[in-house]
Amino acid sequence: MTNLTDLEYLRLSKPRKILYKVLHFLVSIPKAILKLFKKIWGVIKKFGIKVKDEAVDIWTTFVNGSWQTKVSYLVMGFGNIARGQILRGLLFFLFEAVFIFYMVMWGGHWLSKFTTLGTIGLHNEYDEKFDAYVIVEGDDSFKILLYGLLTILFIIAFIVTWRINVKQNRILDQIVRSGKKVKSGKDDLKSLLDDQFHKTMLALPLTGIIVFTVIPIIFMILVSLTNYDAQHDGYSNLFTWIGLDNFNELLSWGSGSSNLSAAFGEILAWTLMWAFFATFTNYFLGMIVAIMINKKGIKLKKIWRGFLVLTIAIPQFVSLLYVSKMFADNGLINGFLMDMGWITKSIPFWTDPVLARVTVIIINIWIGIPYLMLIATGILMNIPQDLYESSRIDGANVWQQYMKITLPYMLFVTGPYLLTSFIGNINNFNVIYLLTGGGPTNPDLLTSGGSAGSTDLLITWLFKITTGAESNYKLAAVIGIMIFVVVAVLSLIVYNVIPSTKNEEDFQ
Amino acid sequence: MNNKEINKTPKTKKHMGMTAKGRISNTIIYILLAVIIIIWVLPFFCIFLESFRCETQGMAGYVIPKKWGFDNYVRLFTETDFLRWYGNTLLIAVCTAILQTIIVLAMSYTLSRLRFKGRKLLMNVMLVLGMFPGFLTLIVLYKVLSGMGLTGPGAVPGLILVYCASSGMGYYVSKGYFDTIPKSLDEAARVDGATRFQIFKKLIMPLAKPIVIYTILTAFMAPWGDFIFARYISHAVSSGYNVAVGLWSMTERTSIGTSYTMFCAGGVLVAIPITILFMILQKYYVEGVTGGAVKG
Known part of the structure; x- marks a missing residue:
């Protein structure tokens, strides 16, 4: 398919012009798809480079950092508090405390069951008090899937927060070294109405979107990899991971047994x-x-x-x-x-x-x-x-x-x-x-x-x-x-x- | 306006020969338009007439009642939970209008007039999220809401939550509006020492009245017509229905024989206030719709 110049194009007869345009359109579709794949590859590559940079940064911050910074790697927010940023420091520390508490109390339990989505549903168990078998609740696959997902997201949020904590310490080190004044909690609050105004404005809408759209969508993507249906309701009859079988069933033209x-x-x-x-x-x-x-x-x-x-x-x-x-x-x-x-x-x-x-x-x-x-x-x-x-x-x-x-x-x-x-x-x-x-x-x-x-x-x-x-x-x-x-x-x-x-x- | 009139007059005189032909084509257009209007308005006229039919309560092959009366309206309030449904919907609509307007305006203002790291990424992510069908998430939302007791009889707060929570994703129309307000206004105010919050509150919001009204209007109207979420979340408990689900249940195969005219009456009662409100605020709606389409 050759590209015509404007002048050549104008000299074509009307049907040929249309043909030319249609052909051009058709030719550009695979090109566009190819471009898309290139773009995706570019994004992946960029992501890899980013991860490497982050790792290097975390390492150098630790090596060159002051003792407050080094402690902050374990106790989040310590560096902030030690240098007078009480509000930020407390928030970091609180987040870490809540995270650890959650993981110990519940998170570990949900995570450990996440791979199987539960092993035993409703079942009969011998009860000494009544001297008879009674029905006992077992696992609930739906809950395991949901809380497991939430736990994973919480862990990701923790890692991101930890990374921010490290970055802030690096900046604080620089400020202290250059002898400037550290921003106080009051300044932070003020900036929420000015330089950081977007954070104030987006807090509510984004929370809503994450809770009611992003998490449910991820959840449903996970559901598509399980056998969750009326027979396997996750309560009396557990459901479990079945990989891509559902997609296979829906997309295998004619070859599958189902219609x-x-x-x-x-x-x-x-x-x-x-x-x-x-x-x-x-x-x-x-x-x-x-x-x-x-x-x-x-x-x-x-x-x-x-x-x-x-x-x-x-x-x-x-x-x-x-x-x-x-x-x-x-x-x-x-x-x-x-x-x-x-x-x-x-x-x-x-x-x-x-x-x-x-x-x-x-x-x-x-x-x-x-x-x-x-x-x-x-x-x-x-x-x-x-x-x-x-x-x-x-x-x-x-x-x-x-x-x-x-x-x-x-x-x-x-x-x-x-x-x-x-x-x-x-x-x-x-x-x-x-x-x-x-x-x-x-x-x-x-x-x-x-x-x-x-x-x-x-x-x-x-x-x-x-x-x-x-x-x-x-x-x-x-x-x-x-x-x-x-x-x-x-x-x-x-x-x-x-x-x-x-x-x-x-x-x- | 005046200028246009002056320009027009000499032209029509010049093309005297055209007017005969023009008159014919105009007549055809008038006829076509009249037919169109009749087709468009007729069903509403029919539903209005049928709501006064007293001789039968099921479907009939004719429009004009043989026996007129308010029986259907009376039955609507005595035999069904219509008042409850109406109240539910009104409550949902008012709450949604307030919350959704705040959320949508915050979102669109921020994306339109503030520049920050990750803004483009955020918009792209929302574009992708918007490609998932809205009620793919219905199943998990239902389970979570029912765990919180916000389904069935408690469907009203549940529905408000569902409508408002993700409404930030519908920021496109109002962002388009904010985009048209000149950036130089903000810059001038910044030079004068205004904070970003002051610019938002004192400078841009007063200018954004049309889009605020548009957002309130659309947010208020949507719950009256929503069917999917309302039906799923109310889960066959009549006290949690909104008008759409309630009236829909009257047209089901098992009940249509006795409640078809009641459905018509209910439809009229729902349509009238909404239509009046819409007519009053029509100007803003038209502005929003046309603007939204042009700016994509």
Whole structure:
């Protein structure tokens, strides 16, 4: 594939231009993937170098450090207290004390069981008092997994804090040597509102994210490596590590004994198809509605817009559930059509697999257009009007204006939005679940965990598996990770192939 | 505005020949728009009418009630826990609006206007975290919350916690807004000796009123429509439902025969206050949505 210069490119005929662009796009995908791997390798290399530097720094700090510094290697915060930074020193010391206390009291216990996730569940034991066998609680795999993970994270946090403690001592050594004054606890507190203001601001949001998102995600990744499901609930019947077997089962096309992988393939295909149609039908139709309302000479613009925006305000579950019932076999639409005598048998909007899929996409247009109309209106108003003026003088008609001015401008500005909206649609739980509940049931998709229907997306499948009678948590975890992989790969390709022209700082 | 009017007049005169064609295309557009509006508003009109139907309580193939009345509304308050669900949702919405606004604004302000080590890394990590489906974590959150007694009947505080805790990840729209406030303001204030906290409190926050209102509005509206978390965490205990789960339970196959019109009435009662609130604050919502999309 040769790269043409601008001049050569412009001389190509129209179909060839398109062909050239498409080929270019296809060629750049493997390049982008290669670039990605190089990047990952670079990060790993950088990390290695960083670790080496840290180790050297820790060693030299110890060798060159004062006696206070050397003591701090064992008793955290000692160096700080000895040099007058009481507040910092106490915090370090307290952290170390709590850590040691926790590890001795509980941490060691959880860690020792972490490798097996428990050895004995509910069991019978002889009780002398009653002179009979009684049921005794054993291990709880879920708790072991959770507390084991928390303990590991605590250890990591301790190592990081210890490292900070060492670094601070090195800095203190330098300050003392140069004869400057050491910062007091009061200064520290003051700087939290000034130089260190970001720490104050981020404390609450980041704590929330770590506790409610990061740790649960790591936990679920661990669950995907176990056999945690209704049969192995971790309490009466323990679960344990099984490595990558779950992934193997879901991804081995046809070779496995289960039809799980086939179901996964089909649901994935429909998910992508749905995301594609849902995104682009909304995008283009919403844009057209916005253009119609924005057209010069159209009156009552505010009223048209107002009615559409009104529909955003009404909570989606009300409108979705109601519309879902409208299209039911005995719902309004079928009732109306029968009253008019146009049909004799109700149209199976929700019971025919293909028709259900089409209906879902169409109703999604109904849901999505008001948003897109709003977004498109904002952008359309920003297009310089003289572009249209001059093109009209050059004799361009409305269609040409749309293709050459409006569309390119829109695509340019909303590129990132299209990606996020595509990803949003992959995870569009509400529309599917409230409209069809994933149905109609598809006999091909009946799997060991949660019966998936024809309109089920990966995300609704995940929900069914989690909440259904089977409670197939391990499978749910694997599906969640697969959704992540799909989304991540898509985003990486889009970001690497389409050069992001936007620099964050440009706006400021 | 005035300038535009002046510019317009001579042009329309010049292109007299165009107006006939223009008038036809405008008429077509008017018709199309009218059809669109009807399609978009019709379902809400229907749900409103059906909520007054008294002769049957299940689904019917027609819209206009044969016997009008407030039976469905009365039944909603006497036969179900609707008032409780409504109160739950309102409580959740108010708490979420307050907490989430604080968290989102703190996050977006920091990422937009403060420069510190690890800022880019933090944003990238959040981007990656955002790619995991939101309720992958549902299972473990449920187990932990139920251990704390925050599920079933105690679902309200549990839900508030779930909605607010990770809301810092939705900082994009308001960060986009903060990005548009000129940096030179901060710098001038720094030269005058203001601390970063003072800049935040006295300089930027007063300028950020539109985005604050947008954040409050979206945070307030979200709990009214949330279904997944609410259903899972309330775990089939009616006193812990929010309106979405409660009304959804009326449309299930086993209950729809007797409670379909009640569902319509409930839907109307939920939609009206939210819609009024939304209409009042619409300006800010539109600003936020359009701005958010442009800045990605």
